[in-house]
Amino acid sequence: MSDVDMKTTVIVGAGIAGVHAAENLRKEGDQGRIILMDSDQQMPYDRPPLSKKLMTGETDDTSILLRDPSVYDELDIDLKLGVEVTDIDPERKTINTKDGSSYEWDKLILATGSKLRTLSIEGDDLQGIFYLRRMTDALAMKQHMQDVKDAVIIGAGFIGAELASSLKQLGINVTIVERSSYPMEPIVGRDVSEHFLDLHRSNGIDVITGDSVAQFNGDTMLEEAVTAEGRRIPCQAAIIGVGVTANTAVSHPQLQTENGYVVNEYGETSLPDIYAAGDCTSWPYNGTPIHVEHWDHAVNHGKTVAQNVINPQSVPYAYTPYFWSEQYDSRFQYFGHAKEWSRTVLRGSFESNAFTYFYLDDQNIVKAAFLSNQAKNALPVRRMIQQQSSVDPEALADESIALKKVQRAKV
Known part of the structure; x- marks a missing residue:
């Protein structure tokens, strides 16, 4: 095998984009070393089922793995889990991790995904309050819900709406609290927003708009949510779903970010031999940089970036954004x-x-x-x-x- 074949590609992030990038490197003929690392301890898994079929029990945690664990060995992909990157050196072409390890790379792909927006609410240290991002969050939430009669969901975006549908299916009384008057109006417009509200209410969900949760009450376990307008909502569980932002924690002064790592149509960042793919990016669509957090985009962007890692600037990313949601x-x-x-x-x-x-x-x-x-x-x-x-x-x-x-x- 030649020196060219033995070049090393490091992929930071083993989500949808990272796994598809690693696979496509092999599919396109890359015979070098591929290191795929993630801060999560779990084998790479699919996130959409976390708020849907995993929550309702229609599937389990092994069924939502992106690939059978044997696939990584078969493709000779060096999968490293529970690894947190602390810094990158684009000149020496190295990255360092929290456990003190250092890795050399010829090409680096950042596929770090997104991170949760969080809220600071009085009483948010009580048991029974959740954010949903990782499988461990979903499993803990699912376990807790077995003894829950009433739940509050903060945020009426797609994740909140999907969770409301799932929890209702489990026989739980659900109240959604949304600070805007018309949820998701900037994305779907007033008419479709009103349709969503009608849909939830017709399915027995109590949707409160134009208000926000200001306080959680309880001894050690959550018992009540109190809104800014003074509404008191009995609950034994609360899920905070107020959106995500691009995860650009792996940074460098010369690595340009704006609503994500800024990449061109080939997935190239502002630093040579460093690429980015998926939710963590801001990429050109019809001449305008956009940022989306879509499963379909992560798959296609990861594949395309891999092609350009092997043959630089060979395949411009031509993609029509697409996402779906299942509710009721x-x-x-x-x-x-x-x-x-x-x-x-x-x-x-x-x-x-x-x-x-x-x-x-x-x-x-x-x-x-x-x-x-x-x-x-x-x-x-x-x-x-x-x-x-x-x-x-x-x-x-x-x-x-x-x-x-x-x-x-x-x-």
């Missing part, structure tokens, strides 16, 4: 990325909970779309967003006109 008996999908829009178009109806909701710019170009129980529209919607052509809004709303024909309608 519904499946929601979101394609594209729109921080603002000029008009919206509804195809279907909120009443039926089967619709596609489009976000258009001032040129009637579809920037994003939200699908509720309409998986059949996923492929034409994705194509429509990729084509970036003007469409006829009236045709878009008309379910008698196939979406593939709407794509070709110009105005």
Whole structure:
């Protein structure tokens, strides 16, 4: 084996992006050493089931592993768990870890994912208060919920909403407390936000908006949550789900960060031979840097970055953002990325909970779309967003006109 083959790639983070990057390095012919490290002690696992099937008992902790443990040996991937990186030296090409170890690398991929936003609330040291990020969090929460009658969820984002659905399925009374009047409105708009509120309430969830939890009460165990508006909510469990931010803890003065590690279309950071992939990045989408925390993005970004590690600047990352959420008996999908829009178009109806909701710019170009129980529209919607052509809004709303024909309608 040549010296070229024996080059070392170190991947920091064994989540979705890191595991797929490591696998793709081998798939694309990398015969060098691959070191995949993570601060978590658990074998690499899938995170979406933590708030869904793992919580409801439909799956267990071994079933959500990303790969069978034998795969890492078969691919000759040196997996190191419980390892926390403290600093990197881009000149010497080394990284140091908390246990005093040092690793040399030829290429470095940062796939550090995201970290939780936390709140400081009086009484938050009581037993029964949880954040959900890792498998250990989910398992501890699941164990605790066996004796819980009433639970409070702080935050009505997708994680909070999914947990509300899961806990309701377990027969627990759930109250969501959301500080904004319309949850997720900046992402999905007022109409879809109202639909979410109606959906939760129709499924027996008590949703409190425009308020926040100011205090937890109890002796050693949580007994009550008190809101800023003075509401007193009996509960034996509270879950805080107020979002995440990019984890850029592995840092260097010359490593540019802004809503994540700033990377170009090849996954390259501001430092030579250092790449970044997945949730921890800010990457160019249609000429604008964006940051998303999506499973699908982490998979595809990890794979693409691996290709560019082997053959630098060979494969630009061309990807349409996509995420999904399962709540109650519904499946929601979101394609594209729109921080603002000029008009919206509804195809279907909120009443039926089967619709596609489009976000258009001032040129009637579809920037994003939200699908509720309409998986059949996923492929034409994705194509429509990729084509970036003007469409006829009236045709878009008309379910008698196939979406593939709407794509070709110009105005």
